[in-house]
Structures are given as C-alpha cells and as structure tokens.
Amino acid sequence: MIMKIDNFFYPSNNLEKSKAFYKDVLGLSIKFDFSEQGMIAFNVGDEEPAIILKDKKKFPEVKPTIWLEVDDVKVLYEELLAKGID
Numbered sequence: 001m002i003m004k005i006d007n008f009f010y011p012s013n014n015l016e017k018s019k020a021f022y023k024d025v026l027g028l029s030i031k032f033d034f035s036e037q038g039m040i041a042f043n044v045g046d047e048e049p050a051i052i053l054k055d056k057k058k059f060p061e062v063k064p065t066i067w068l069e070v071d072d073v074k075v076l077y078e079e080l081l082a083k084g085i086d
Contacts, residue, residue: 006067
C-alpha cells in the first residue's frame, strides 16, 4: 500500500535559473542547497516532501521521479508486476 509521497525529483538544465524560478517566482523557501553537488530542495508549504532539483550536468541520466513511501516494497513490487508493470 502506498502511504505517502516522500519527495519529487526534477531535472534542471540550469540550476541557477531553476533556483530563481522556484524561489523568486513561485515563492518557495529553500529546504537545502547543495548546488555545488548538483541538488537544491524547496519546501512545499508545511509538508515534509520537497521538490528536489537535480543538475543534469552532474546527473545526466536524471528523470522526473516521485518517491513514494510504502508499507512493504517487496509486496508492492510483486503486486505491480502481477498487474503488468515492469
């Protein structure tokens, strides 16, 4: 069973421009800033999950990802396989 969303990951072609957009245009506060390592996270209201931007220069294979918290990953994995999801 899916319990809650953990985090959202999005690729960024230009981390500084993306940082300005999420911070200055959308008005989100910074949760953590590891720009030197290629990541910056933004709070979304009072929720624990964050929007985390990953620099495509440092993470060339990054794809938009939603991390979900589940009761038992092995059980959910088997259920999803049975439904044809690989």
